[in-house]
Amino acid sequence: MGDILQIANSTAFWIFAFIIVAIVAFQAIVFLWIAGRSAPEADLTKQEVKTAIRAGFISSIGPSFGIAIVLISLITLIGSPITLMRIGIIGSAATESSAAAIGASAFGVELGAENFPIEALAAVMWTMFLGGTGWLIFTMVFTKSMGKTQEKIQKRNPKIMASVALAAMLGAFAYLASQQMVNGPNHAVSGVVALAAMVAMMKYADHRDISWLKEWALGFALLIGMTTGYLTTFIM
Amino acid sequence: MNNTAEHTANVAVDSRISGTEASSMEMFYRRSHFWGRLTLLVIIIMSLIPPLYISFVLDAHPGWGVIATGLVGYASFIGIMWVLEPITYYPTLGVAGTYLAFLTGNIANMCLPCSSAAQKSVNAEPGSQKAEVAGVFGIAVASLTNIILLVIMILGGTYLISMFPPFVEGMFGFVLPSIFGAVLGQFAYRTPKYGVIALVIGMAVLFSPIFSLIKIALCVALTIAVVLFMEKKKGNLE
Numbered sequence: 001m002g003d004i005l006q007i008a009n010s011t012a013f014w015i016f017a018f019i020i021v022a023i024v025a026f027q028a029i030v031f032l033w034i035a036g037r038s039a040p041e042a043d044l045t046k047q048e049v050k051t052a053i054r055a056g057f058i059s060s061i062g063p064s065f066g067i068a069i070v071l072i073s074l075i076t077l078i079g080s081p082i083t084l085m086r087i088g089i090i091g092s093a094a095t096e097s098s099a100a101a102i103g104a105s106a107f108g109v110e111l112g113a114e115n116f117p118i119e120a121l122a123a124v125m126w127t128m129f130l131g132g133t134g135w136l137i138f139t140m141v142f143t144k145s146m147g148k149t150q151e152k153i154q155k156r157n158p159k160i161m162a163s164v165a166l167a168a169m170l171g172a173f174a175y176l177a178s179q180q181m182v183n184g185p186n187h188a189v190s191g192v193v194a195l196a197a198m199v200a201m202m203k204y205a206d207h208r209d210i211s212w213l214k215e216w217a218l219g220f221a222l223l224i225g226m227t228t229g230y231l232t233t234f235i236m
Numbered sequence: 237m238n239n240t241a242e243h244t245a246n247v248a249v250d251s252r253i254s255g256t257e258a259s260s261m262e263m264f265y266r267r268s269h270f271w272g273r274l275t276l277l278v279i280i281i282m283s284l285i286p287p288l289y290i291s292f293v294l295d296a297h298p299g300w301g302v303i304a305t306g307l308v309g310y311a312s313f314i315g316i317m318w319v320l321e322p323i324t325y326y327p328t329l330g331v332a333g334t335y336l337a338f339l340t341g342n343i344a345n346m347c348l349p350c351s352s353a354a355q356k357s358v359n360a361e362p363g364s365q366k367a368e369v370a371g372v373f374g375i376a377v378a379s380l381t382n383i384i385l386l387v388i389m390i391l392g393g394t395y396l397i398s399m400f401p402p403f404v405e406g407m408f409g410f411v412l413p414s415i416f417g418a419v420l421g422q423f424a425y426r427t428p429k430y431g432v433i434a435l436v437i438g439m440a441v442l443f444s445p446i447f448s449l450i451k452i453a454l455c456v457a458l459t460i461a462v463v464l465f466m467e468k469k470k471g472n473l474e
Contacts, residue, residue, distance in 0.1 A: 007294065016286045021383055023282065024340055027275040028379040031336055034271065035372040038264035042369035048358040049373060055357035056350045056374030060381040063346035066411035067382065068389040075390070084390045085286065088383055089279055090341040099310050106306035107298050118290070123298040126287045127306035133283050134311070134318030139338040140276040142322065144269055147331045161327075162363035163467050164460050166423065167430070168327040169352065169362065171459030173420040174434035175452045176344055178442045180413035190410040191417035198421030202356070214357040218349055218418055225414025226407040233406065 004116050008079030017081035021088055055215040062222040074100075077112055078124065086128055090135045096128055103127030185236050190229025197224045261365055265331055272335025279339060313449065320453040327460075328352075330368040333375050340379040345412060349419045350378035356422055430466075434459045 032053075039049050067087065074083045078100060086096045097111075103124035104111040111124070154161045181191040198221040205213040291297040321343065322334060328348060329337050337347035354374025360367035424431025434455075441455045467473050 007290075012289060012293075013286065016282070016289070020279065020282055021387060023275060023279055024383045025380060027271070027336065027339055028376040028383075030271045030275070031268070031332055031372055031376045034264060034267045034332065035369050035376065037267075038260060038369055041260040041264075042365045044358060044366060044369055048370070051357045052354040052370040052373040053377050055353040056377035057381055059350045059353035059374070060346060060378035062411065063342065063349065063378075063415060064382045064385045066408050066415075067342055067346065068385055069405065069408050071386070071389070080390050082286070084386060087341070088386055089283075090338055095314060098314070099306075102309040103306040106302050106309060118294065118296040119298040119302075122287065122290045122294075122296045123302050123306055125290055126298070126303040127310050129283045129287050130303075130307050131310045131314065133280050134315060135321065135338050136276050136280050136283070138318050139322050139334055140273050140280070143272065143326075143331060143334045146323070146326045146334070147265060147269070150327075150331075157473060158363075159467075159473050160464065162361060163463050163473070165327045165363035165367070166427070167434075167460040167463035168324070168456050169348070169423045170420070170427075170430055170434035170463070171437065171456035172324060172328070172344065172348070172452060173416055173423065174431070174438035174459065175441060175455040177413065177416035177420050178435065178438040180416055182442065183413070187410065187413045191413035193417075194414040195417035195421035195424075198418040199425040202422060202425045211357065214359075215353070217356070218353045218415075218422065221418035221421070222411070222414050225417060226410045229410030229414065230403065230407040 004118060004121050005079050007118055008082055008121060013079070013081035013085075017084040017088070020085050024088055051211060051215060055218075058215055059218040062219055062226075078121070082125065082128075086132070089132065091128070091132045095131075099128040099131045100124045186229050186232045189232050189236075190225045193228040194221045194225025197221045264369070268332040268335060272332065276335065276339060316449055320450065324453045324456050327363075328371075329375075330371060332368070332372045336372065336375045336379055340375075340382065342382065345415055346378055346382060347375045349415055350374040352419055352422055362423075430459075430463055433462055437462070 036049065039046075044052070071083055071087045074087070074097060077097070078086075091099075101111045103126065104113075104116075104120055106127065107117075107120040107123040109116055109120045150161065153164075177191050177195070181188040198217060201213055201217045201220060204210070205217065322338060325337065325343055325348065326334055329343075329351065333347070333351055337343045337351075340347065351371035351374045354370045354377075355362070355367045358366065358370050360370050420431065420435075424434070437458050438455050441451050441458070444451075446454070464473070
């Protein structure tokens, strides 16, 4: 494994990794600009733009740390720059480690094995990088048609779109939460507590009209849920 | 380019109907499509370079047969997500949000929560233009935060992790149930009935013996159907 990591951590891969990081950052900045230009027409005041940005930032800290902690497991397998390239764009620790395992077995070796030739690393990389482009190609080609469909529905009846957006969010997160909560009693507790904390904070914020609490609500709920889940591991 | 002419005609019609407002949101969509597609195209091309480099510059080509085997093996279980995920999340992400979220990744565990937090912080109704633009701010900032943190973690790597007290790692074992529960609460607190319905559908789908990767899309589709049906019955869609 040692020789492979030396190659995987070589300068060329670091350069590729930083180009990819730069594109991701560039895209985010371009979309901040696009959204900023259209904010007045979307009924967002300057103050509200700041609020939205703050809320996005606060809410992203917890998840980002979660992502960063999981990726450490990948570094030992495929080296730092390739991990950065894979996690920095579409793909998570779960999808990428399964892609890596499948790529390695296609070459006839096991991931992390003592005798891991550089050709096997190449097979792993092809599987991960080509596999990841599936989402990218579909989004690049079909987002426009999805936008057109949305426009048609919106023109016919804007209320339908509002209900669809709400229901889609509820459906997705009801499933994701269920899936996590059946993992065990501690997971269930942390999910339920985070949900309850969120509902309580949002109701209180609505009632007292406290807008800063809405910015922080997700961060707080996350912290409360994680802490409770962890603490219950000592008693359950 | 028949499309362009048609598009321009659409723009003209739009701005005639609802004045400058439509034309400015039209600019939002046009810019989003242009920059979204361009950045995705660049990333797709960039995704080919590292494997090409290891195969042909470092001279370690594993053979196209091996590559095809790996890719087919991977696509056989993840391929359906290439199509289902963008469609499932589109109604919540919108045009610009889709381009952002599918480039940066971590859609369910980061982009959607941050989008919804931004929308809720400015009291935007789901599905409105205000919600769409506010959500873009949320996701774009999240994408930036995430990539900066990733770079720090990769450079600091295992050293930084070893500095954390052990309970931090224990706590982050619960990051997913917490975030999914919290986001569900954020959307369900005003319509608790729909929240409960979605949870019942979620649990039912989770335990039904169907191919696991289509479950989330099925759950979203069923929830949309039930909510639309109930709203229609209440006469809210007239």
